[in-house]
Amino acid sequence: MRNRLSFRKVLPRERMATPIPACTMRWASTGSLAPPCSSDPAKTGGRLLLAPLLSFTEGRRKPAFFFQGALQDDMNLAEAIQQSVALMKAGRQAESTALCHKVLEVAPGQPDVLHLLAMAARDRGEPAAAEELFRKALSAAPRRADILVNFGNFLSSQGRDREAKSRLSKAIKRGPKLVSAWYHKGLLSLKTGDLREARRCATRATLLAPRHVPAWELLAAVQQKCGETDAAIGTCRQVIRQQPDAPRMHYSLGQLLRQECDFEAAARAYETAVRQGHTTPDAYLNMAEAWLEAGLPDKAMAAADSGVQQFPDNAHLHRVRARMHWELEASGDPMQLLWQSARAAPGSADLWCTLAELLHRLERKDEACAALAEARSLGCPDSPEFCLVEATSLAWQGRDDEATRQLDALDRACPGHRGIKLAFAQHVLSNGDPARAESLCAEVLQHAPLDQLALAYRGTAWQLLEDPRESWLLDYERMISQVNVSPPEGYDSTAAFFDALAEVLTSLHRTRAHPIEQSLRGGTQTNGYLFRLKAPLLRELEAQIRIAVGDILSAFPKHPDHPFWGRRPRHDRVRFSGAWSVRLNSAGYHTNHMHPAGWMSSALYIALPDEVRAGQEEGHIQFGVPLLDKDLALPPRRVVKPEVGTLVLFPSYMWHGTIPFHSQQPRLTVAFDLLPDENQAGRA
Structure with missing residues (x-):
């Protein structure tokens, strides 16, 4: 790593809005120290929220042509404007913009040109210039509904939804038969939760343009959001019958079928969408996941392989493909394709970071360090993320002082970067400076007082500092x-219910190795949000869990300013941010970890080996031992013996892990993370 950092200010990374979010349902968190993927439906209660795809360039693009005449008459002016549009569509923005300015020398208030320049400024990420140009265009042509629509969409992209709604409403008034005005107002209404208005707009758009697929997608999205999944599926199938070559509608159908756990049909819908041209990273990801959930791992790997071949520079696609390869124990090196893609795109810091992180997770630390050195030699540019992985790699090699200096430099260069502060806190905790760690955590918590990883590190720092606040934060x-957890009606005993559950859960463990980026070792984990599945026993289990959680919450003390006690929701209403099952085999265990995406975490014991039932500590859950680069030899603060049918609940920021056991019988659990219901949260 270079001693001098080439960047001074870190701006938030811009992400393109994904029209239909990745329905990855992937590898529900069991305590990864990295924040889970926000698109993971396991983190949204298992709902796959559709959002219609946008299409601003429908139909075949006209070829660009060159205008060489003088801009002195209406015909030449019209041709110049048309040429500007064609150049813009062809991606030749600089030429288009230059021609637009030439037109404005002759016709200073020409609204089409001002409109085109506004769109170009928007696409360049210049919002102030874009807004000024939109307003000039509307000043020149105040009744132009198309300008109002695009200005409204721009305002929505800036988080100014109320103004956007006003502009889109004006567009409908000016052009009541303009499909795009109804469509985009419907999209905005869906975004803001006005489902009645979203339905009205979507319905009107479909009536105005019965063959406009995006409008039907919007209607299906509204139906799904309203809980009308069957109606949404029916809408998709109706359009597909009339327009079989509608790739986005096939994709939406795949999303809905996957939500309904018809995994093979969902995979085939994704397959059709890809075959018809909807080739996006999300389409390949979801197809791979659906085939895996359908119990067809070979097809899952083939879909993932096709995805990384189609999008070799997509780091997230590579990450999921490598994890799937590892967990299915497919032949070959799970990192081979990622190595190839990183070398083919040496300037992609995301690819090199992903490669190094996964190699480290696979205990291939020397290769991880070699990958970072190779990235540097090939000219990989500085980015906060790449420099952070470089700095932590020094600690992997035992070069602690160098790591400290590099992390300190990074923290000073990027003072608002959460990931750098928490990696630095972990490092200094490992190397005898808990006071510095506490200070770094305090900086994070000042901006995000409920950050679970910052609370976990702060608790360890307070313990090492013998600070009395540790017992306030962590009352073991x-x-x-x-x-x-009581059995539901129809079961003679707890044992009968949990024996039946064990059979169902065992059938859902379709991988062969532990997830790369999770805490378990020597076992497997189910894929996705467990309680989305249609198995009646799982529905009954969820209901019984809610009853048990309610009993615990009713006994919470009143400490409104506490990061755990104080988050008890009004009426004790909670939602799942993830749920999964873990099956540990002999010598299996969980490394010490915490859950960054939860408030309250859990372990529910479904089936236990005889050795765990009878043993002193084998297979037990321990609390209070942190996961750091170095083992500080801190003893557990509490150890709990598992019992079939017993649910253990604890703060998500509390370190916990499982002690290894040896048996021919598996240890089977269900785990989940809870959050206060956002619509009901309040102080009890």
Whole structure:
């Protein structure tokens, strides 16, 4: 790593809005220290929220042509404007913009040119210039509904939804038969949660243009959001019958079928969408996941392989493909394609970071360090993320002082970067400076007071500093709760219910190795949000869990300013941010970890080996031992013996892990993370 950093200010990374979010349902978190993927439906209660795809350039593009005449008459002016549009569509923005300015020398208030320049400024990421040009265009042509639509969309992209709604409403008034005005107002209404208005706009758009596929997608999205999944599926199938070559509608159908757990049909819908031209990273990801959930791992790997071949520079696609390859124990090196893609795109810091992180997770630390050195030699540019991985790699090699200097430099260069601060906190905790770690955590918590990883590191720092606030944050006796989950009606005993559950859950473990980026070792984990599945026993289990959680919440003390106790929701309404099952085999265990995406985490014991039932500590869950680069030899603060049917609940920021066991019988659990219901949260 260079001693001098070539960047001074870190701006938030811009992300393109994904029209239909990746329905990855992938690898529900069991305590990864990295924040889970926000698109993961396991983190949104398992709902696959459709959002219609946008299409601003429908139909075949006209070829660009060159205008060489003088701009002195209406015909030449019209041709110049048409040429500007064609150049813009062809991606030749600089030429288009230059021609537009030439037109404005002759016709200073020409609204089409001002409109085109506004769109170009928007696409260049110049919002102030774009807004000024939109307003000039509307000043010149105040009744132009198309300008109003694009200005409204621009305002929405800037988070100014109220102004956007006003502009789109004016567009409908000016052009009541303009499909795009109804469509985009419907999109905005869906975004803001006005489902009645979204339905009205979508319905009107479909009536005005019965063959306009995006309008039907919008209607299906509204139906899904309203809980009318069957109607949404029916809408998709109706359009497909009338227009079989509608790739985006096939994709939307795949999303809905996957939500309904018809995984093979969903995979085939994604397959059709890709075959018809909807070749996006999300399409390949979802197709691979659906084939895996359908119990067809070979097809899953083939879809993932096709995805990375189609999009070799997509780091997230590579990450999922490598994890799937590892967990299915496919032949060959799971990192081979990622190595090839990183070398083919040496300037992609995302690819090199992903490669190094996964190699490290696979205990291939020397290769991880070699990858970073190769990236440097090939000219990989500085980015905060790349420099952070470089700095932490020094600690992997035992070069702690160098790592400290580099992390300190990074923190000073990027003072608002959460990931750098928490990596630095972890490093200094490992190397005897808990006071510095506490200070770094305090900086993060000042901006995000409920950041679970910052709370976890702060608790360890307070412990090492013998700060009395540790017992306030981490009360191992009161905050770790045990409650029996009662069987539902129809079962003679707890044993009968959990024996039946064990059979169902075992059938869902379709991989062969532990997830690369999770805490378990020597076992497998189910794919996606567990309670989305249609198995009646799982529905019954969810209901019984909610009853048990309610019993625990009713006994919470009133500490409104506490990061755990104080988040008890009004009426004790909670939502799942993830749920999964883990099956540990002999010598299996969980490394010490915490859950960054939860408030309250859990372990529910479904089936236990005889050795765990009878043993002293084998297979037990321990609390209070942090996961750091170095083992500080801190003893567990509490150890809890598992019992079939017992649910253990604890703060998500509390370190916990499983002690290895040896048996021919598996250890089977269900785990989940809870959050206060956002619509019901309040102080009890």
